[in-house]
Amino acid sequence: MSVPVKLSPGFQVHPQPSLRIGKSERTRAAILNSALDFLWTHPFRDMTVQSLMTPTGASRSAFYRYFKDLHEVMETLLGMLNEEALAVTGPWFEGTGDPIALFNESLAAVVEVCYRRGPILRAIDDAAATDNRLEKVWAQFFRQFDDAVTLRIEAEQSQGLIPNLDARTMAIALNRLNVYSYIEAFGQRPRSKPEPVREALTRIWISTLYGSEWLGKEFSDLVRR
DSSP states (O other): OOOOOOOOTTOOOSSOTTSSOOHHHHHHHHHHHHHHHHHHHSOGGGOOHHHHHHHHTSOGGGGGGTOSSHHHHHHHHHHHHHHHHHHHTHHHHHOOBOHHHHHHHHHHHHHHHHHHHHHHHHHHHHHTTTOHHHHHHHHHHHHHHHHHHHHHHHHHHHTTSSOSOOHHHHHHHHHHHHHHHHHHHHSSSSOOOHHHHHHHHHHHHHHHHTOGGGTTOSOOSOOBO
């Protein structure tokens, strides 16, 4: 008998349950989706193995064939969110041309990702306080974005697009602002609407990095090489 896969709206694991895959991968996918469903309405501290396995139709013991513990489930979910966030921030991190247009594109996309994945961030932030492994994973999550934003600021400073400021300090401040805004707005249901969050973060990032004259503008006459 195949194991039913319970999918959260818009959430996909790899490989996708709709593909022709074996029972093992379907069960693993079902556990991850069950975890996300649980986190929409419950804090991580209330999660149990049984609460994840009941919706999947698999036994409690089956959980341990795929995950060591609940913290490993959370580490896996964060890794998937991280992969998706990195993919959509590519235009601003790596693109050429108008930095305002590139930033608007990337931020709108990452807000959408976090709108759909917000409880993962909330749960990891909670769980990291009590688990050394997750604390390190959470720190690494921040660090890679801090590194990427620092490099982008420094590159645009060298072209005269961003004023002389301490790039890493600013990167850390802006990244923490983003993540904790996502946690507050999207960390559980009912969620806030994404557009006000995007607009607030856009105003802060653009006015800080590029100047207030570009607020509310989709494009600029700035050129990144």
